[in-house]
Amino acid sequence: MQFRTKARAVDLLGKGQIADLPTAITELWKNGYDAYADNLKAELFKKGYQGLENDYFIISDDGKGMSNSDILDKWLVLGTDSKSRAELDIESEDTLWKQPRIKAGEKGIGRLSIAYVGNPMFMISKKIGYNYELVFFDWRLLENFNLFISDIVIPTKTVENLENLGDDLIFLKREFLKNFTDEKYKNYYINSNGELDDITSSDKAFVSKWDNQQLILKDEIIESVLQCDLNKILIKNFIDHFEKAKYKTGTLFLTYNPIDQILDLSEKDIDGLEDRKFVISSLTGFTNPFKGEESKVKNSFLINIKDETFDLLNSRGNFFTKDDFDLADVYIKGIFDGYGSFNGKIRIYDEVIDYVYTSSRKKDKRSFYGEIPIELGYSQGEEKSSSLTESQFKSIKDKVEEFGGLYIFRDEFRVLPYGRETADFLRFEERRSRRAGTYYFSYRRMYGYLDITRDRNEFLKDKSSREGLINNAQYRAFTNDAISFFVTLAQDYFATEAKESLFLNKKKQLNDEHEALKADKERDRKEKIAFTKSLNEYPKKLEEHQSKYENLLNELDAKLDNLNVTYSEIESILDELQILDIEFKGILPKVPKRYKPTETQKERLYKFENRLNNYFEVVAPKRELLNRKAQDKLEIRDLKIDFTKKYNSYISSLEKELNANRQTLESKADSLLKEYKERSRNLIKNLSENKDEIVNNIISKDQVSLHTDKIQDLYSSLLNQAQGTLFPLVEHINRLSFDIDEEQVQGAYKAQYDQMKYQWEQTRDTAQLGIAVEIIDHEFNQLYAKINNQINVLNNNEIVSCIKEFNYLEKNFKQLEDKYALLSPLYRISGAVTKDISCNVVFKYLLEFFENQIEEYNIKFEVSDSFKNHIIKIKEPVIHTIFINIINNAVYWMRNKEERIIKLDYLIDSNEIIIANSGEKIPDYRLDKIFDLFYTQRPNGRGIGLYLSKQSLNEAGLDIYATNNKKLNSLNGACFVINQLSSNNV
Structure with a gap:
């Protein structure tokens, strides 16, 4: 059977x-x-x-x-x-x-x-x-x-x-x-x-x-x-x-x-x-x-x-990598020895400590589970408690929310269900729900793994359903050890009343810094809102001011036409005009010193300033004419009265501004002083309120020593609070000076930081671009050689040589070859030598390089004889690259102009090369910024060309700048000037 x-x-x-x-x-x-x-x-x-x-x-x-x-x-x-x-x-x-x-x-x-x-x-x-x-x-x-x-x-x-x-x-x-x-x-x-x-x-x-x-x-x-x-x-x-x-x-x-x-x-x-x-x-x-x-x-x-x-596996973001451990606010790495002990290192923010834990359970060989390495990262739930930057915190938070958990890998191969959101086999969330301040660790905020192998951990085996490990004696011993380890670690460093204050002190410092930055950002936000509001209100304010001003001028003009006009008849008009003259300076929105306006806001402000200047150019002559007309009509006594009124109005206006700021200063000072006194009283109260009771209850020498230590700890804690809140404010106020504009200093530093941060992010793309150019150059040469060889082979074939399509192919390839040859002077600048370059040769090179654009956009070149005859001592690739970059920008900004002209000139007296065009004019506030790295106004532009042009020219002892000076910028578009580098810039 x-x-x-x-x-x-x-x-x-x-x-x-x-x-x-x-x-x-x-x-x-x-x-x-x-x-x-x-x-x-x-x-x-x-x-x-x-x-x-x-x-x-x-x-x-x-x-x-x-x-x-x-x-x-x-x-x-x-x-x-x-x-x-x-x-x-x-x-x-x-x-x-x-x-x-x-x-x-x-x-x-x-x-x-x-x-x-x-x-x-x-x-x-x-x-x-x-x-x-x-x-x-x-x-x-x-x-x-x-x-x-x-x-x-x-x-x-x-x-x-x-x-x-x-x-x-x-x-x-x-x-x-x-x-x-x-x-x-x-x-x-x-x-x-x-x-x-x-x-x-x-x-x-x-x-x-x-x-x-x-x-x-x-x-x-x-x-x-x-x-x-x-x-x-x-x-x-x-x-x-x-x-x-x-x-x-x-x-x-x-x-x-x-x-x-x-x-x-x-x-x-x-x-x-x-x-x-x-x-x-x-x-x-x-x-x-x-x-x-x-x-x-x-x-x-x-x-x-x-x-x-x-x-599907990438549709919700990328999984963790080893590098993510560097972003952990708490990092644990060590080994469970199989008998109940852990030996390893704990990194708390940037502080690394050795950590040893031994379970109190009975050591039984029957529950030995073998050595299990662990590597675990832990992410703080709030950005204010993390040492990471905003982008780093968001990056790790997104991963933790999607894939966070403690994984198990056997022989580098994942064991299910560990790592899933519901596979909290060490019951972190159960304990944390009872008391987060004691147990600290949350399964949803951790990421990492336990490393088991078939050899080391032979008794940790899968269930028949392949859904987890069998709940045998070894498995229970390990989970009990791991749970006790995390509970003890939390009590030692992370609990509300932890034995060691390393984590809590650092966390408090980060929270305080975060709150300070948050308050600073809120102040910036309010300034931004106020500035945006003033920009939106500006056109209406200007129209009202202009309308009222012009009406008063017309009314004054009409009054002065009367031969017998008296001062009393025009006094009110002159007073109102004086008020409007003072208000004129405050019409243009004031740019906050701490807040960096956007490019769009700068553009609007630039246009508003032009509009205001145009308005002033219109009314100023008429105002001056009427002033002289009034002087002719009025007696000296009346003019002195009017002058005195104007004088007093300026004094009154200045006095009003100063008093308003003084009242703000006094109010803020009173508020700060009041809060300082209140906080001070609370600190003194916390230290002294139990003094009599403690003294009366002391009946032994040991108690004296014990209470001395307690009071010393309390004093240190309260002093730390004062040093973290009260004293920094006093130190800040003490450093203030009327000779230093703190707002402007902070704004300058913030602007520099933002610029450095932006440049650093872009530098990585630039590095990759450079590598790509080298690869493309190499591959282009290889491709060119192969195609050229095949054309020669085909050309020797009598059957193919008679085909019109082949001739067309050959012609187009030669055109491609010619274009590639034009690029050759731009390669390997570092290996080029300095020599005399004729500007006429540069001009001819530009005509070839931009042949298609010149024809397509009907571009005209105005080139002076002085430019053609000028010789410049420089590396050939450098000067070619600079002119190509400037002309290429000119072509872009001239596209929508009816007349497209590029002017090349050399001023013998000042030894300056002029490159001007009839395209868009560069706003005054951008004349210097356009040479900054990564600054660009072109869609998809990188903002590299002009920066590199200036750097290359500086290395050759030359410089370049942009100008709206009408003597140089005769085409009223963009105008660049190349001149000798001054000694102040060296």
Whole structure:
């Protein structure tokens, strides 16, 4: 007598043991990992993608693949023990000549996970030197509790190539459908196309094991099998998969009718977000990324929907890397020794300390779990408590919110479910919910890993469901040790009443700094709002002022036309004009010293200033004319009265401004002094309120010593509070001086910081640009040589040489060659030598370089003889680059002008070269800024050209500046002047 196994047992071992979709995919990827694959992929083809009529799901790897005997003797044999024995392979063909890997699987049933994702299944596998192996099966067949394993037919087929996969699939389907018929009647029941014949039910002789209870299942399976197809998109995907593999090997599973959970991953609606997040968080970090080592494999999950393809695993941001530990406010690295002790280092902000912990539990060899290294980063929940910059804090916060948790990796391979949001196996959140001030650590704010191996931690084993570790004595001992470690660590450094104040002091310092900066930003925000408001109100204020002023001038003019006009008749008009004259200076919005206006605001302010100046130029002459007219009409006595009134109005206006600021100063000083006294009283009160009680209760010398220490600690704590709040204010006020504008100083430093920060961010792009230019230059030379060689070959061929298209190609290539030759003087500036360069040669070079633009925009050059005759001593690439950059900008800014002129001149008297154009005029406030690194007004411009031009000229003893001086800027557009570098600039 012997055991017989029902087919249902295989179903229970396979799909029945899989907890969820990520676990199923992970089990299949594990098999690919064990097969020495470099790329593991899951791919969903959604109905509608490039015309697909059905949904398909593919899981593939580029590992060593399987031969026919591998499939029959290994893949179709459950519980193979090669992995559970943890035997290492030998570097050979069987490892694809890679370093042997420790097997991720161990039970020999992970392959059955494919049953979880959908049915039927079509598998293709190829091994080096072998043909392709095809397998077709519907795992639902195993759900028939009447069938034994020996009753099941799993069809396979060996093929040389994938060209006739459609026919091969029909054959496999026909073979599979034999599972539903009696051998005697099979030819009548299934035709040669693998389809059901239209015959009467009396001719159908089903195996008795498909009884009434199984008929629905039978019909579902047969209908699904008959609908299985292969189209061009799928076949191309299969062929590409094997062609792209290094050894053209691997295994691929095609699943028809994928489960709804897979299909829902392509939907981006709100209802599916949590499930997508669950799947993504479970499949990322497939092999340990925290160690900074290059991953042995790359895994991806592609979604093909409509005309879009995206990788699901990257759709919610990138996973952690080792570098993220540098952004941790708290960093833990050490080893649990397996008996209850931890030895390692803790970094609290920027302070590193050695830390040793020993559990009080009884040391029992039966609970020894082996050494477990841990590396963990912890992110503060609020930016004010973090030492990171705003961008760094946001970067790590986004990752922690998406992927935060404590992961477990066995032999560098992730163990599920650890790391998931719900897998808080050390119960951090449970303790924190009871008292955050005591337990501190939150599972949702940490990221890192526990490193276990099969050798070191042999008793920490997976559950049969592959959902966590078995809850045995070793597992319980480890979790108890880890929990006690984190509880003790929190009490030592991070609790509200921690034994050590290192963390709390640093956190308080950061909080105080943050609050100070927050208040400073709020002050900046208010100034920004006020400045923006004044800009918006300016046009109306100017119009009202101008209208009122002009009306008064007209009224005064009319009054003065009267021969007998008296002072009393025009006194009120003169008084109002005087008030408007004083108000005139305050019309233009005042730029805050601490706040740096935006470029748009500067542009508006510049236009407002021009408008105000134009207004003044119009009314000033008329006002002066009327003043003289009034002087002619009025007596000296009346004029003295009017002058006295004007004098007094200026005194009154100044007095008003000074008094208003004095009142603000007195009010603020009173407020600060009042608050200082109040805080001081509270500190004194905290130190002295229990004095009498303490003194009266002292009855021994030991108590004197004890209370002395307590009072000393309290005094130090209160003094620290004063030093952190009260004294800095006094020191700041003490440093204030009427001779130093603190607001202006702070504004200048802030502007410098913002500029440095912006430049640093841009410098990285510039470095990459430089590298790219070198690569392009090298590749251009290679490409040029190849094309030129091929043209010469074609030219020698009599058949080709007569073709007009060839001549056209040759002509266009020569044009490209000419353009490339124009660039040659710009290369390798550092290797060029200084020599005399004729400006006439430079001019001719510009005509060639800008030939197309000159023709397209009808650009005219005005070039003086003095320019053509001038000689400049400089490196040729430098002068060419400078002129190209300036002319290129000129072309851009002249596009919308009716007349497009570029003027090149040399002023002999001042030894200056003029490069002017008729394009947009540069606003006065930008004349200096345009030479700053990364400053640009052109869309997509980098702001590098003019900066480099100035630097290069300075190195050659020359300088360049922009000007709106009408004597030099005769075209009233942009004007640049190259002159000798003055000694003050050296």
